[in-house]
Amino acid sequence: VLRRPPPPRAVCCTPLGVMRLLERYGVATAGKRATVIGRSTLTGLPQVLLLGRKGIDCTVTLAHSRTSAADMIEVCRASDIIVACAGQARMVTAAHVKPGAAVVDVGVSRTEAGIVGDVDFDAVQAIAGAITPMPRGTGPMTIACLLENTLSAARMLGAFPA
Template identity: 35%
Template structure:
């Protein structure tokens, strides 16, 4: 029988510990979120961050920016917000509108405020950190395991594949357009999907007993939906982190762990 990897439960444990760390700080941490344009999924994710900040006593500011702004103007607004709000960390809520250069906007984030690890260094991507923590919580080692990561984006695929390689996994990265995706992932011990395509991962594509992590996120029928077909995968996999309740809550929790670490000044090379 399949076992569900409960990210919500682990996230609560992480946040309970984090609350103790926050109480030791001389000042409450401050998180700035920039949301450019309107995106239904982004609104959901921003609300989840805001609620977690409220529970922990973190000072949260959301700055909404018009999708008509140029890339340069977005960076100027960011600089003004940094000066006026003095955050400990900044989130650029992705995806950005097509007319704005995502790479250039992310490059405008000062390294000392980069809670999502886009600049590299000691700060690890919250998604990658959350997935690693979830696997560790359930005693699932990645060392020498064949791991298929579906989706090569900057939020999931790139940071997750890097971290799992660093932890000793044998990682191969594919995307939603890969020919014969089923054939490519069928030998994988662990499958992690962050492609943003509902029902992309079907049970018949998997090795029996595989561990499946659904890190996909797209809007369908008015709600966030992952990449994994729960019914068919449940009859084939041994463990499954579903959407909702799997990676999502841990991503928020680990983002705030990163924020507090920056506020503590632990990542000294960011100061």
Template identity: 45%
Template sequence: MQLLDGKKTSEDIKNEIAAEVLRMKADGQKVPHLAAVIVGTNGASLTYVGSKVKSCQQIGFESTLVSLSENISEEELLDKIKELNEDDDLDGYIVQLPLPKHIDEQKILMAIDPDKDVDGFHPANFGKMALEMETFLPATPYGIMELLERYKVETAGKHTVVIGRSHIVGRPMSILMSRKGYPGDSTVTLTHSRTRNIEEYTKNADIIITALGVPNYLKGDMVKDGVVVIDVGITRVEDASHPKGYVITGDVDFASVSPKSSFITPVPGGVGPMTIAMLLKNTLLARKIRSRK
């Protein structure tokens, strides 16, 4: 069993980006500028946005945090988005999800300028991804592809089973793994809440990618020997014995699954940190594309 160390790999990637930022500076070029919009004060969202800002400082990016009230109207948020689209100094931004219920998420994501959509959530970018064109790949799936590549995990002709069909993880992941080239060329099954007898798929999978948000869902008796397991789940489970009052728990029952696996991501320290690194990589790409125009 080998750990796919997302913490270390994300540090490697950030160091690579930092070196490139230094070169840009030495050339007198503008450094990448990323903004994050956060509506309300969800604890997990704050943690994520906080580490994004910290990472920007670490690698020499400019960053802006746009903190908005939980009670902001959809119209006001759309005005803010328009402002960010028109801000020539800004290379890319994300609108942290989920948004409060009174705001139509789809409408907001559609309003983001696709050239600044470093999350890769806009339909134009999602379409480009599916058609194998150059674009911003959604950060979490992109991070998983990067982990597979850096650890030289074989994917061609393998049976990949994705659990979960969310627009930001499961669905794009299923597309990326079936795309031509490496990592990809996989035969993909996309399973979800309406799938019957899911173990029949997981037991026959060479690679399993779980994006469910159900702590410890995948058990050792659901997988075959030698399986590659990617755990996208990050649920805060209350635990009074820990200083923060919770533990971050994945979708995979690590104790029973890891002995049967060839490669496996830990939680925390797996896919999560990779997501942030790839968001930064997308922002670097956004800056490069904008500097050509």
């Protein structure tokens, strides 16, 4: 007996928002190298899966807070796309970024200077081909994807017509 595939499930909002940003701004993914820094179950790990899925086709490296500084720089410098979501203030510096790479800052840290991301924006901006600021970078896309997931869930329950 053939079983029906399970109904589609919601995709984590922040990783989905990152994918939408990459698509919207024309960042090529097929055959490109990507590094995701952070292994949380809500952001880092789903981001690895989304970047590696069929049709996106990145070769993805996962780095995290226990990755050595030398290894972190090495894998990041080899990457065309860096997604920083470790929650460590300004951990990604100019030394980590290959010229022209797309850098997406998802991390949030509170410092004496205020809220900052995982990327040293001022230093990396001059090197990156594309970069998201923090704050006011990926947050709006996360919210948009949350609303999309909410509407999809309501439709699955029959609350709204498709």
